[in-house]
Amino acid sequence: xxxxxLALLAAVWLSLSGxxxxxxxxxxxxxxxxxxxxxxxxxxxxxxxxxDSEFFRASSWLRLPRFLVAFxxxxxxxxxxxxxxxxxxxxxxxxxxxxxxxxxxTSFGQVxxxxxxxxxxxxxxxxxxxxxxxxxxxxxxxxxDVVDGSMDRDVLRLEGGSx
Amino acid sequence: xxxxxxxxxxxxxxxxxxxxxxGGIGLHRFSEFYQRTxxxxxxxxxxxxxxxxxxxxxxxxxxxxxxLVLVLAFLFxxxxxxxxxxxxxxxxxxxxxELDDPGRDGDAAG
Numbered sequence: 001x002x003x004x005x006l007a008l009l010a011a012v013w014l015s016l017s018g019x020x021x022x023x024x025x026x027x028x029x030x031x032x033x034x035x036x037x038x039x040x041x042x043x044x045x046x047x048x049x050x051x052d053s054e055f056f057r058a059s060s061w062l063r064l065p066r067f068l069v070a071f072x073x074x075x076x077x078x079x080x081x082x083x084x085x086x087x088x089x090x091x092x093x094x095x096x097x098x099x100x101x102x103x104x105x106t107s108f109g110q111v112x113x114x115x116x117x118x119x120x121x122x123x124x125x126x127x128x129x130x131x132x133x134x135x136x137x138x139x140x141x142x143x144x145d146v147v148d149g150s151m152d153r154d155v156l157r158l159e160g161g162s163x
Numbered sequence: 164x165x166x167x168x169x170x171x172x173x174x175x176x177x178x179x180x181x182x183x184x185x186g187g188i189g190l191h192r193f194s195e196f197y198q199r200t201x202x203x204x205x206x207x208x209x210x211x212x213x214x215x216x217x218x219x220x221x222x223x224x225x226x227x228x229x230x231l232v233l234v235l236a237f238l239f240x241x242x243x244x245x246x247x248x249x250x251x252x253x254x255x256x257x258x259x260x261e262l263d264d265p266g267r268d269g270d271a272a273g
Contacts, residue, residue, distance in 0.1 A: 079182065079209035086189035086202055093198060094263040118243035121204040124197070125247055126254050136250070136260065138201055 049107065059160055067158040071116065074145055074154075078120035081141055085122070094139040099132050100146055104159050113155040117146055168220050175217030183210035195261050196253055200246055207242040211235075 019025045085093065102110040114125040114133055122142030127134035137143035145151050182205055189202025215235045222228035254260070 075208050075212075079205055082189070082201060082205050083182065083185050083209075086185055086192060086205070091192055091194075093193075095198065095261060096263055097260060114247070115240065115243040118246050119204065119208055119239060121201050121208060124200055124204070124250055125243075126250055136197060138198065142201075 060158060063158050063160070067154055070154045074116075074151065075120050078122050078142065078145075082121035082138065085138060085142075092139075096137055096140070096143065097126070098135050098137070098143065098147065100135055100149075101152070102128065102131055102133050103152055104155055106159065109155055109159045112158075113152060116151055116155060120145070120151075172217045172220045175213050175220070179210050179213030179215075179217060182206065182213060186210055196258060197250060197260055200250055204242070204246060207238070207246075211238055 019028050085091070102113050104110045104113055110128060110131070110133075114128050117123050117125045117133065117135055120142075122139070123135055123137045123146055125133050126136050135143065135146055137146070186202050186204075186206030189205060190199050193199045193202055212235065215231050215238075219228045219231050222231060
């Protein structure tokens, strides 16, 4: 769109339904400034990450609801299990450390998987290196979903992998 | 109708509050730094999640609910990042992990 057309359309919109008071003008100007700032920040971060932001194609959004359901169920189950561990009269933990593969293709997918693990109480990601996560867990049941790879597959499916 | 919604909200708020308390108890009862981070994440996920969900029932289909959803989304990105930063810093500076079976798997990793 040519700048002249943009200016004309903006002027029409401003005169018909735009801001009228000083207060509304300030909101508009601050809004535009912060949108521009965040956009610059996003571009800079994207460049720093090597332009690896292809994770969210349009089709990923369609798969998002199914992922959120799986996510919510696993986080809820982990919360109940950890609550049980906390409230048992004799605390009985069997902490363990384990390396598990993160098979997502994009770095965003791997970070999402690592965050997923950290968000489920009972497991936490200590390190992400060479497509492998270092996972610390409170006991065997806490890490079951990590060890059998079902959480890995949840994120893979969202990413649009082979699964 | 409103009465039913209020009851749902109340139940969710109380449940969320209970999970916050459980997280606090765990923080106190667990014996070591790494274990305590797990207890804290109960507060972060079940506690905050249920409370925000309860408030969404009050907001209905409105901008308020949209903002609550965004709060939840931001929380679910920032809290694991913080938890990970904490344990990675502790691990990197050599705070030992108390493990059931030391020497197995990734224990040697820095």
